[in-house]
Amino acid sequence: MSALVECVPNFSEGRRKDVIDAIANAISQTKGCYLLDVDPGTSTNRTVYTFVGEPEDVIAGALAAAKVAHKLIDMEHQKGEHPRIGAMDVCPFIPIRNITIEECVELSKRFGKLLSEDLDVPVFLYGESQPLEHRKELSSIRQGEYEALKERLNDPKMKPDFGPVEFRPKYGASCVGARNFLIAYNINILGTKEQAHRIALNIREQGRSEKEPGRLKKVKAIGWWLEEERMAQISMNLVDFKTTNLNHAYEECEKDARDLNVATCGSEIVGLIPLEALLDAANYYMKRDNLLILDEDKKVKLAIQRLGLSSIKNFNPKERIIEYIIKERLSSDDEKYQNMSLKHFTSLVGARSSLPGGGCVSALVGALGSSLACMSAYLTYGNKKFEKLDSQIRQVLPSFYDTYHELLKLVDQDALAFNAYVDSRRLPERSAEEKLIKLESINKSLFRCIEVPYTVLKRSNELWPYLKKLAPVFNIETKSDLQVAVKCLETAIFGAYANVEINLKGADLSDKKLADLSADASKVFLQSKQEAEEILKIIQERN
Numbered sequence: 001m002s003a004l005v006e007c008v009p010n011f012s013e014g015r016r017k018d019v020i021d022a023i024a025n026a027i028s029q030t031k032g033c034y035l036l037d038v039d040p041g042t043s044t045n046r047t048v049y050t051f052v053g054e055p056e057d058v059i060a061g062a063l064a065a066a067k068v069a070h071k072l073i074d075m076e077h078q079k080g081e082h083p084r085i086g087a088m089d090v091c092p093f094i095p096i097r098n099i100t101i102e103e104c105v106e107l108s109k110r111f112g113k114l115l116s117e118d119l120d121v122p123v124f125l126y127g128e129s130q131p132l133e134h135r136k137e138l139s140s141i142r143q144g145e146y147e148a149l150k151e152r153l154n155d156p157k158m159k160p161d162f163g164p165v166e167f168r169p170k171y172g173a174s175c176v177g178a179r180n181f182l183i184a185y186n187i188n189i190l191g192t193k194e195q196a197h198r199i200a201l202n203i204r205e206q207g208r209s210e211k212e213p214g215r216l217k218k219v220k221a222i223g224w225w226l227e228e229e230r231m232a233q234i235s236m237n238l239v240d241f242k243t244t245n246l247n248h249a250y251e252e253c254e255k256d257a258r259d260l261n262v263a264t265c266g267s268e269i270v271g272l273i274p275l276e277a278l279l280d281a282a283n284y285y286m287k288r289d290n291l292l293i294l295d296e297d298k299k300v301k302l303a304i305q306r307l308g309l310s311s312i313k314n315f316n317p318k319e320r321i322i323e324y325i326i327k328e329r330l331s332s333d334d335e336k337y338q339n340m341s342l343k344h345f346t347s348l349v350g351a352r353s354s355l356p357g358g359g360c361v362s363a364l365v366g367a368l369g370s371s372l373a374c375m376s377a378y379l380t381y382g383n384k385k386f387e388k389l390d391s392q393i394r395q396v397l398p399s400f401y402d403t404y405h406e407l408l409k410l411v412d413q414d415a416l417a418f419n420a421y422v423d424s425r426r427l428p429e430r431s432a433e434e435k436l437i438k439l440e441s442i443n444k445s446l447f448r449c450i451e452v453p454y455t456v457l458k459r460s461n462e463l464w465p466y467l468k469k470l471a472p473v474f475n476i477e478t479k480s481d482l483q484v485a486v487k488c489l490e491t492a493i494f495g496a497y498a499n500v501e502i503n504l505k506g507a508d509l510s511d512k513k514l515a516d517l518s519a520d521a522s523k524v525f526l527q528s529k530q531e532a533e534e535i536l537k538i539i540q541e542r543n
Contacts, residue, residue: 026064069171414499
């Protein structure tokens with residue numbers, strides 16, 4: 001699945017609809033950019049835009065928006081309640097899927113450099129992107145705001161990271177950075193504002209003072225009164241949900257509420273949320289309550305129910321989870337074959353074309369094998385006749401389920417890898433620089449052509465231990481299904497190995513990583529025959 005980045009640029013205009021719309025159009029009309037939200041503020045005279053896309057597309061979208069702001073916003077006449085130093089005041093890049101915060105830092109630096117070069121304006125790095133401690137906080141960069149910028153640029157400590165060390169009166173300057181996804185999360189308290197704030201002081205990282213820090217890392221919190229609902233809330237910013245997740249925050253607040261003899265009454269998420277945050281919460285409650293839930297939508301429902309996310313307003317996953325919103329709007333090749341009818345896919349395999357080929361089919365056969373194993377396990381689980389086996393089936397069922405979903409995605413990934421390789425072979429090589437770019441592109445795409453079938457091989461191979469546990473106890477009525485599952489997985493490994501080997505012929509095997517991969521693939525392929533034979537023997541001996 002492709003990398004996904006969120007970009008949340010803040011522009012110093014919240015009153016003129018024509019300017020707000022022009023910036024929105026610049027983003028939404030950039031190929032690969034999906035505008036999710038536009039939030040203007042009249043008193044702040046500021047608009048926050050939220051959009052997502054793949055890394056390169058997001059850079060292009062942010063740059064297009066900045067160019068419009070450069071043309072239409074005049075900071076010499078801009079006034080508002082919110083601190084600001086420029087037309088595009090702040091532009092953070094946030095990792096959403098298949099990309100790290102470190103990669104977003106590099107992305108922000110590339111964007112900052114491009115922005116400064118294209119518009120000839122000063123650009124400051126902040127947050128995770130800024131190596132200097134005294135420049136990490138936005139407040140330190142924006143001290144004195146736009147009105148003090150001209151004078152502050154004379155201070156060597158305020159030298160921009162990119163662009164001219166000169167005041168640009170019409171535009172000002174921009175702050176560019178990277179941060180993890182921030183979740184605005186409020187927990188409802190059937191008590192007073194003071195009680196809610198007391199809990200907030202206990203749990204927020206800052207605590208009451210340096211001598212009395214709070215318990216939860218990467219959490220900011222206050223207590224307030226929500227007049228429209230006639231109740232108090234602990235209002236939190238989970239600055240890094242991978243450090244402190246929803247369930248952790250909720251459980252800690254609930255614990256303190258009990259100590260104060262007040263009740264919690266659900267919670268709410270303000271704005272959007274990554275799917276991972278809800279799945280992490282679901283996994284916590286599944287483990288705590290010894291639940292077996294495999295389907296993603298059911299895990300999401302569990303998290304919503306346990307956290308009481310619909311206590312104030314109905315929490316609709318399709319409208320609140322970033323990945324689901326994008327899926328509704330996204331036109332992508334990531335699921336092209338997965339979403340085809342069986343008839344259409346088979347006709348394409350049989351057509352006079354290279355795709356879908358053996359790599360795609362190997363991934364599909366592996367997905368069918370693991371899903372058949374999943375079916376056999378499911379038809380044994382939750383059945384009164386086999387109730388004593390439930391604990392054993394629980395140990396194997398999730399692996400079959402997860403593997404067939406992953407292998408299904410690799411059907412499309414194999415085709416995407418091949419197409420990228422073909423495209424890289426077509427790159428021009430008119431200069432030494434172009435030749436180097438082409439070679440790097442070929443090597444990168446070729447490695448991906450090896451990596452995808454290798455992943456098919458490894459993931460299929462990981463199921464043998466689980467099949468050995470299932471084979472002696474499965475519902476005998478699914479005997480032939482499990483036999484087919486084993487042969488499918490063996491075939492998937494054979495096909496994936498064949499694809500790894502043929503693609504390795506074009507690679508540099510002096511590269512230790514590739515040499516080790518080749519040796520491991522060969523070892524797995526040889527072992528798979530023996531593993532399949534042993535499991536089929538166990539199945540065959542069942543009556």
